[in-house]
Amino acid sequence: MANQYDPHTHQNLWLWLKLFKVSSAIEVTLQERLRHQCKTTLPRFDVMAALDHHPRGLRMNELSRYLRVSNSNVTGIIERLVQDNLVERIRVNKDRRATQARLTHEGFANFAATAYHHAVWVDELLGSLNENEANPMVSLLQKIEPNNIGN
């Protein structure tokens, strides 16, 4: 059907098809490797990455806003991380009801190991691009980015 469109629309459809295909293939590969080799999932990895980036801890609503996922999803992931001794809940100063989630020592070490594997895999999956190709691609993606927020 695409042939009926003008060349620029046709080019953009083709670009979207490629973008979606490559991104999905990388995502599926990372998900499978995280599950099989690190016994974790991409959402759980993302929560740990956020806590690693905020070592003093985050409240549930801060985590939820930071990761752009629902509060209930974040709470479920945090509960399992607490059971696995990778996250602890700490009391926030002056507010007796509010708690923050923070990585435990074991959590920091576990995340560092998983993040190392993840980085090696991303490097391997994108490794066919050299530095002179990766940088322009980031710039092009950043040019597309603002278009898609809040639609």
Next chain:
Amino acid sequence: MANQYDPHTHQNLWLWLKLFKVSSAIEVTLQERLRHQCKTTLPRFDVMAALDHHPRGLRMNELSRYLRVSNSNVTGIIERLVQDNLVERIRVNKDRRATQARLTHEGFANFAATAYHHAVWVDELLGSLNENEANPMVSLLQKIEPNNIGN
């Protein structure tokens, strides 16, 4: 954590983050617009696109292989499309058991209208890139692509 990696790994992590973010944002936007404005879903749109591309029809296993999704998912989508008079099942020559799915006249017209909206949206979402930017981006994505198949 990314700072601990060598610059090329750091660059690739950054590229993957951008690639995933842009691709997910476009996917979510297209899904929402397809649902609200065309009363359809991305998987259903993909099945109709495959049948539009093969106007004489496809068997379930051919559709499943073509779209890289499970047979049961494809069968569920086809059943709903048949109920909506957008797809019909036809008998395959010489094989009494096998049937193919084919778009009805209404199905072809419905797909053409949805595909037109989809193309306009993709054009809008990627429209910040001009022709001299979109082409190199497709080439870079094609360079990444073979790395991710079959992992």
